[in-house]
Amino acid sequence: MIARIWHGHTKPEDADRFEAMLKPEVWPRISSAAGYIGSYLLRRQKDKEVEFITVIFWDSINSIRAIVGEDYEAAVVPEERRKYLSRYDERAAHYEIASVHGWGVALN
Numbered sequence: 001m002i003a004r005i006w007h008g009h010t011k012p013e014d015a016d017r018f019e020a021m022l023k024p025e026v027w028p029r030i031s032s033a034a035g036y037i038g039s040y041l042l043r044r045q046k047d048k049e050v051e052f053i054t055v056i057f058w059d060s061i062n063s064i065r066a067i068v069g070e071d072y073e074a075a076v077v078p079e080e081r082r083k084y085l086s087r088y089d090e091r092a093a094h095y096e097i098a099s100v101h102g103w104g105v106a107l108n
Helices: 012-022 061-068
Strands: 002-010 036-046 049-058 085-088 093-096
Touching: 002 012, 002 061, 012 036, 012 049, 049 061
Parallel strands: none
Antiparallel strands: 002 049, 002 085, 002 093, 036 049
8 A cells, every 4th residue: 555645835814725625525536546545634734824734545656657647756736726825745755554553454
């Protein structure tokens, strides 16, 4: 299992609108894609910004490539979402899930 992690920051007044664009029901292309396992959307107030972190779980790098393309580390930030961001990662980080505790989930 692979975790794809990305960070973005908004002004406080844009945070709710940006968050609404990242809910799973608004992400049908990703949430219905082959290999998609689930996701977390994290949010915190940090100084004069609101930080968002997306953690998307996939069964393999190949599943990510099928959605993002060969340059699978490139961040996918549609133009309509960029207008709410003050800054963001242009590259996503990918980690193999080495261990899971307390979720009731078995790793393959």
